[in-house]
Amino acid sequence: MDEMQFTPSSGPTLGVELELQLVKSHDYDLARDAGELLARLEKVKLPGAVKPEITESMIELNSAVHTRYAALAAELDAMRDAVVREAGMLNLQVCGGGAHPFHSWTERRVFPTERFKHVLERYGYLAKQFTVFGQHIHVGCASGDDAVYLVHMMTRYVPHFIALSAASPFYQGEDTSFQSSRLTAVNAFPLAGHMPFVKDWAEFLEYFDKMRAFGVVESMKDFYWDIRPKPEFGTIEIRVCDTPLTVERAAQLAAYAQALARWLLDERPRPAKRAVYLVNAFNRFEAARFGLRGQLIDPYEERKKPLADDILEALAGVMPQASALEGAQALAALAADVRRGYSDADWLRERYAANKSLAHTVRESAARWAGDKPRASG
Amino acid sequence: MSLGFLPQLPPAFGQPALFGALLLAGLLGGELVRRLLGLPRITGYVLAGVLLGPQVSGLLAPGALGEARVLIDLSLGLIVFELGHRLDAQWLRRNRWLFVAAIAESAFCFGAVLAALLAFGFQPLLAASAAAIGTATSPAVGLLVAHELRASGQVTERMLLFTAVNCVLAYVALTLLLPFLHLEHAMSWREAVLHPLYILGGSALVGSFASLSLLWLAGWVGKREDRQFILLVALIVLAVALARGLNLSVVVTLITLGMLVRNFDRRHALLPLRFGYGGQLFFVILFVLTGASLEFGALASPVGLAVAAFIVARFLGKGLAIVAFGRLSGVRPGSAGLLTLALLPMSGLAVVMVLDTQAMYPAFGGELAAVVLSAVAVLEILGPIATQFALKRAGEADPAAGSA
Numbered sequence: 097m098d099e100m101q102f103t104p105s106s107g108p109t110l111g112v113e114l115e116l117q118l119v120k121s122h123d124y125d126l127a128r129d130a131g132e133l134l135a136r137l138e139k140v141k142l143p144g145a146v147k148p149e150i151t152e153s154m155i156e157l158n159s160a161v162h163t164r165y166a167a168l169a170a171e172l173d174a175m176r177d178a179v180v181r182e183a184g185m186l187n188l189q190v191c192g193g194g195a196h197p198f199h200s201w202t203e204r205r206v207f208p209t210e211r212f213k214h215v216l217e218r219y220g221y222l223a224k225q226f227t228v229f230g231q232h233i234h235v236g237c238a239s240g241d242d243a244v245y246l247v248h249m250m251t252r253y254v255p256h257f258i259a260l261s262a263a264s265p266f267y268q269g270e271d272t273s274f275q276s277s278r279l280t281a282v283n284a285f286p287l288a289g290h291m292p293f294v295k296d297w298a299e300f301l302e303y304f305d306k307m308r309a310f311g312v313v314e315s316m317k318d319f320y321w322d323i324r325p326k327p328e329f330g331t332i333e334i335r336v337c338d339t340p341l342t343v344e345r346a347a348q349l350a351a352y353a354q355a356l357a358r359w360l361l362d363e364r365p366r367p368a369k370r371a372v373y374l375v376n377a378f379n380r381f382e383a384a385r386f387g388l389r390g391q392l393i394d395p396y397e398e399r400k401k402p403l404a405d406d407i408l409e410a411l412a413g414v415m416p417q418a419s420a421l422e423g424a425q426a427l428a429a430l431a432a433d434v435r436r437g438y439s440d441a442d443w444l445r446e447r448y449a450a451n452k453s454l455a456h457t458v459r460e461s462a463a464r465w466a467g468d469k470p471r472a473s474g
Numbered sequence: 475m476s477l478g479f480l481p482q483l484p485p486a487f488g489q490p491a492l493f494g495a496l497l498l499a500g501l502l503g504g505e506l507v508r509r510l511l512g513l514p515r516i517t518g519y520v521l522a523g524v525l526l527g528p529q530v531s532g533l534l535a536p537g538a539l540g541e542a543r544v545l546i547d548l549s550l551g552l553i554v555f556e557l558g559h560r561l562d563a564q565w566l567r568r569n570r571w572l573f574v575a576a577i578a579e580s581a582f583c584f585g586a587v588l589a590a591l592l593a594f595g596f597q598p599l600l601a602a603s604a605a606a607i608g609t610a611t612s613p614a615v616g617l618l619v620a621h622e623l624r625a626s627g628q629v630t631e632r633m634l635l636f637t638a639v640n641c642v643l644a645y646v647a648l649t650l651l652l653p654f655l656h657l658e659h660a661m662s663w664r665e666a667v668l669h670p671l672y673i674l675g676g677s678a679l680v681g682s683f684a685s686l687s688l689l690w691l692a693g694w695v696g697k698r699e700d701r702q703f704i705l706l707v708a709l710i711v712l713a714v715a716l717a718r719g720l721n722l723s724v725v726v727t728l729i730t731l732g733m734l735v736r737n738f739d740r741r742h743a744l745l746p747l748r749f750g751y752g753g754q755l756f757f758v759i760l761f762v763l764t765g766a767s768l769e770f771g772a773l774a775s776p777v778g779l780a781v782a783a784f785i786v787a788r789f790l791g792k793g794l795a796i797v798a799f800g801r802l803s804g805v806r807p808g809s810a811g812l813l814t815l816a817l818l819p820m821s822g823l824a825v826v827m828v829l830d831t832q833a834m835y836p837a838f839g840g841e842l843a844a845v846v847l848s849a850v851a852v853l854e855i856l857g858p859i860a861t862q863f864a865l866k867r868a869g870e871a872d873p874a875a876g877s878a
Contacts, residue, residue, distance in 0.1 A: 120626065121562060121564070121565065122559075122560060122562065122736075122746065122747075123746035123747075123748075124746065125746075127626060127627075128626050128627055128870070129626075129627055129628060132627070132628050132804075132806065135806065136804065184565075184568045184569070185568060185569045185572075185803075185804050186628060186631075186804060187562060187565040187568075187569075187631055451697065451742065452696065452697040452698075453697040453745055455745060455746050456697070456742055456745075459742070
C-alpha cells in the first residue's frame with residue numbers, strides 16, 4: 097500500500113522527463129549506444145538524472161524538482177549541453193521530436209533490463225513500435241484529492257499540450273498527415289486512455305485495488321494514461337506531449353502546466369465534470385491530427401471552437417498565475433507561436449520540403465536540439 | 475554444308491564469364507562454409523578462391539589473375555571509398571584522444587612489426603616496407619562484416635575509423651619509403667623524390683577533382699536515392715580508371731574521394747551512403763580473387779616462424795595502442811580487446827600493396843614478400859572470424875541479421 101501513499105507536495109512544483117533520440121552521425125538512423133552514453137554520463141556531474149529507456153536508441157533526461165520556470169529552463173539547458181557533448185565523443189547526435197522519421201521498428205532492440213524484457217514479452221511488437229519519444233510534465237499537488245481534481249480538470253487542456261508539443265509528423269519513412277503520430281502509437285496499448293471519473297483519492301484507491309485484485313495491473317506504472325497521479329512523487333504526470341525539438345519549448349510547456357495547475361487548484365473555477373471524458377477522444381484526435389489547426393469541443397460551454405483560439409484564451413487567462421510564478425515570459429513565447437501558427441511538426445515538414453530527405457531533416461533537427469540556429473535555406 | 479553459325483571450339487567467353495563464375499563460386503563457398511562450419515561467409519569466399527587458384531586446382535591461371543586486376547581495383551576502389559566516407563573529421567576534432575589513439579594504433583603496429591622483422595634479419599628498408607603494409611587493416615572485411623551483421627555501436631564505428639586511418643597511413647608510409655628504395659637501386663635522385671610526390675599528389679588531386687564533381691553533380695540531380703547511386707558508381711569507376719591510367723594509387727585516390735565528399739559536403743547535397751546488394755557483388759569478387767592469389771607455400775618453410783612473429787607483433791602493436799589510449803578516447807575497458815581483435819584482418823589491400831611494391835622493386839620479392847603474403851593468407855582466413863566474433867561479443871550485431 098506504501099506505493100499508493102500520496103506524498104504531499106508544497107504547491108505546484110515542476111519536474112520534467114524528456115525522452116530523447118540517439119542518432120548516428122553518418123546516416124542519421126537511430127543508434128544503439130544508449131548504454132555507452134549513459135556510462136559516460138555517470139562520470140559527469142549533472143544537475144538532474146539521465147536514465148535508460150525501453151530501447152537502446154533512447155535516453156531519458158529527468159530534471160530535479162523546481163518551483164520556478166527559469167531554474168528548470170537553466171537546468172535543462174545544462175543537461176542538454178552535457179548530453180550533446182558526451183554524445184559527440186561517441187560520434188552520436190541527440191535530437192528531440194516525438195518519433196524518429198524513418199527508422200524501421202523491426203531493427204529496434206529493447207534494453208536488456210528485467211522490466212523492459214517483461215514489457216517486450218507482454219506486448220510483442222507493440223513494445224518495439226513504441227519507439228516514440230515523449231515529454232512528461234510533473235506538477236505537484238498537496239493531496240490525493242487535489243491530484244484527482246487536477247487530473248479531471250487538466251484533461252480539458254490535454255489537446256493544448258498535444259498541439260503545442262506536436263513534433264512527430266513522420267513515422268517509419270512516411271508523412272502520417274498527423275501533427276503528432278506518436279500519440280497513435282500510445283493508443284494501441286490496452287491500458288492507454290484516461291483515469292476513470294472518480295470523485296476523490298479514496299475512490300481512486302478503491303478502483304486501483306480492484307484493478308490490482310483482477311490482475312489487470314501490478315502498479316501505477318502499468319496505466320499508460322494521458323494524465324496519471326503519481327502518489328510517491330505527490331504529483332500528477334501529463335504524458336501527452338511529444339518531446340519538443342528544443343529544451344526551451346520543453347520548459348515553456350512545463351511553465352504552462354504549472355500556471356494552469358496553480359489557477360485550477362487555487363481558484364477551483366469549476367467542478368470536475370464527467371462530460372470532459374465524453375469529448376476527450378474527439379478533442380485528442382483533432383489535436384493530434386491537425387495540431388493548432390484543429391477544433392476543440394468545450395465540455396463546459398458545450399460548443400466547438402478553433403483549438404488555437406482556445407489555447408490563446410487559456411494562456412491569457414492564467415497569465416496572472418504565470419506572472420506570480422515568474423513564468424509569464426514562457427507563456428508569452430507559446431502564445432506568439434500559436435498566433436503565427438507555428439509548431440515543431442510544421443518545422444519538420446518545412447525542412448523536409450526544403451531538403452527532400454528525411455535523413456537530412458534529422459540532421460537539422462539534431463543541430464536544432466544542440467542549440468544551433470535553424471538554417472534559412474537547404 | 476557448313477554450319478557457320480556454330481562457334482569455334484573452344485568457345486571464347488572472356489571477362490563476363492570470369493565475372494559470373496567468380497560470383498557463383500563465392501556464393502557457393504560462402505553458403506557452404508556458413509552452413510557446414512558456422513563460419514563467416516567471407517571465409518567461404520576466400521576458400522572458394524583458394525580452390526580455384528593456382529595453388530589448388532589452377533582453374534584461375536596466373537594470367538587470368540592479371541586480367542582480373544581491373545576487377546580487384548574496381549572492388550577495392552568502391553570499398554575504400556566507403557571507408558573514406560566513414561572517416562568523420564568532426565568526430566576526430568571533438569574527441570582529440572580518439573585522433574591520438576588512431577595515430578598510435580598505426581604507429582605502434584608499424585613499430586612492432588618492423589622490430590620483429592629486423593629481429594629476423596631482414597634488411598631495414600624492406601622490413602619497413604613490409605611493416606607499412608602490415609599496418610593496414612582490411613577495409614573490405616571490416617565493412618562487409620559490419621554490413622552483414624547490421625552492426626552498430628562504438629566498437630564497429632571505431633574499427634572502421636581506425637581502419638580508414640591505418641590504411642591511409644600505411645599507404646603514405648609505403649609511398650614515402652619509395653625514394654629510399656629508388657636510391658638503393660641507383661636511380662636518379664630526381665626520380666626518387668618525384669615518384670612518391672607524383673603518386674601522393676596526383677592521387678590526392680584526382681580524388682579532390684572527383685569529389686568536387688561528385689558534390690556538384692549530386693546537388694544538381696537532387697536528393698533521389700536511385701540517381702545518386704548511379705552518380706556515385708559512375709564517379710567511383712571513373713576515378714579508378716583515371717588513377718590506373720595515370721599510374722596513380724587507386725587506394726589513395728578513392729579514399730581521398732570518400733573523405734572529401736563526407737567532410738566537405740557543405741551544402742548537404744549527398745544522401746547517406748547505401749550500396750546495398752550492388753555493392754556486395756564487388757565484395758564477393760574481391761574476396762574470391764584475393765583467395766586465388768594467396769600463397770601458403772611459405773608457411774611450412776623456415777619463414778613460417780617469421781610469419782608467426784609478423785602476425786603476433788602486428789596484433790600486440792595494435793592492442794598496446796588501443797589499451798594505452800582507448801580509455802581516454804572513450805573505449806570501455808572490456809571493449810579494447812574486442813576492438814583489437816576486430817582490427818586483425820589483412821586482405822586484398824595488402825596483396826595489392828605487395829604486388830605493386832614488387833613490380834617496382836623486384837628486391838622486395840623472395841622471402842619478405844612470402845612472409846607478408848603468408849601473413850595475409852593466415853589473416854584472410856582467421857580475420858573475418860575474429861572480426862565477427864568481436865562485433866558479436868561487443869553486443870553490436872543485430873540479432874535478427876543472422877551471421878555474416
